[in-house]
Amino acid sequence: MRNHDVGGTHQDEAIPREQHAFMPWELRTDALLWILSDGSRAGGPQMTVDELRRGIEDMPAEDYRNLGYFSKWLRSMIAITTERGLISSSELERRAAAIAEEEAREHAREHHSE
Amino acid sequence: MTPRFAPGTHVRVAEGEPSGHVRTPYYIRGRHGIVERVCGAFRNPEELAYGRRDGPPVPLYRVRFVQSDVWPDYGGRPGDTLDVELYEHWLEEVTP
Numbered sequence: 001m002r003n004h005d006v007g008g009t010h011q012d013e014a015i016p017r018e019q020h021a022f023m024p025w026e027l028r029t030d031a032l033l034w035i036l037s038d039g040s041r042a043g044g045p046q047m048t049v050d051e052l053r054r055g056i057e058d059m060p061a062e063d064y065r066n067l068g069y070f071s072k073w074l075r076s077m078i079a080i081t082t083e084r085g086l087i088s089s090s091e092l093e094r095r096a097a098a099i100a101e102e103e104a105r106e107h108a109r110e111h112h113s114e
Numbered sequence: 115m116t117p118r119f120a121p122g123t124h125v126r127v128a129e130g131e132p133s134g135h136v137r138t139p140y141y142i143r144g145r146h147g148i149v150e151r152v153c154g155a156f157r158n159p160e161e162l163a164y165g166r167r168d169g170p171p172v173p174l175y176r177v178r179f180v181q182s183d184v185w186p187d188y189g190g191r192p193g194d195t196l197d198v199e200l201y202e203h204w205l206e207e208v209t210p
Contacts (some may be wrong), residue, residue: 001131001140008185037178050162054135084165 003064004057011054026074033077047080115155116171121179123149125177125205135163138204147179150197158201169196173202 001009036046052071067075068090081087119125129144133134155171181194190195 005140007139015199044167048162048165048167050135051165054163057135 003059003061017094029070029074033073034067035075036081046084048087049078051080052076115171115173116157117145117152117175119149119152119173119205119207121149121151123177124210125149126208127177127200128204128206134160136160138200139198141184142179142198144198145179145184147177147183147198150176150178153199158203160201175200175202175205177205179202 033049035050037048039045052073053076056072056109058079059067059072059075064072065076077094078087078089082089082092124146125148126146127138127143131140136168149161153176155173157167158169158172161167161169173193179196179198181190181196182188182192184196
C-alpha cells in the first residue's frame with residue numbers, strides 16, 4: 001500500500017475541516033497548473049493531472065504527510081517539468097536566487113528611505 | 115474499444131501492489147462486485163501519468179460492492195452498497 005492510498009485505514013488525528021484563505025503563491029500554483037495542462041495549446045498539454053498525481057504519490061512518505069496541498073502540487077510540477085526537460089533544476093535555483101536577491105534589494109531600499 | 119462486461123456481470127478486482135501510479139484503491143482489491151454500468155472508455159490514466167498519451171481508450175465501469183463485503187467490521191445497514199469506478203484491466207469475470 002502506497003503513501004497516498006489510505007482509504008479505510010485507521011486515523012487517530014482529527015482532520016482539520018476549517019477553510020483557510022488562499023495565499024497568493026497558492027493561487028499562482030493553481031494558475032500555473034491550468035497553463036501547463038491546457039490541452040488547447042499547440043503541441044498539447046505540457047503535463048496532465050495524471051502526471052501531477054504521480055509526482056505527488058512518488059514523494060517520500062514524510063513529505064507526503066507533512067506538506068500542504070499546494071506545496072505537494074508545486075513539488076510535483078517541478079518534478080514533472082524537470083523530468084520533461086522544460087526547466088532544469090539549476091535554472092530553477094538561479095531564478096529563485098535572483099528573486100531572493102531582488103527582494104533583499106527591495107527591502108534594503110525601503111529600509112534606507114525610512 | 116468494446117466493453118467486455120455488461121451491467122449485471124459479477125467481477126473480481128485484481129489484487130497485488132503494482133508499482134507506480136494506479137487508479138484502483140487498495141481497499142477494494144480482491145473484492146467481488148457487480149457491474150452497475152459502463153461509464154465509457156477513456157485513455158488509461160495509469161499510462162497518462164507517465165506522459166504516454168497515444169494509448170487506446172480503456173472501458174471504465176462503475177462496480178457496486180456490498181459494504182459488509184468490503185469492511186469486515188462494517189457497522190451500517192446490511193444492504194448498504196459502495197460504488198467504485200474501475201478500469202477494465204483491473205477486473206475479471208467470476209461466477210456468482
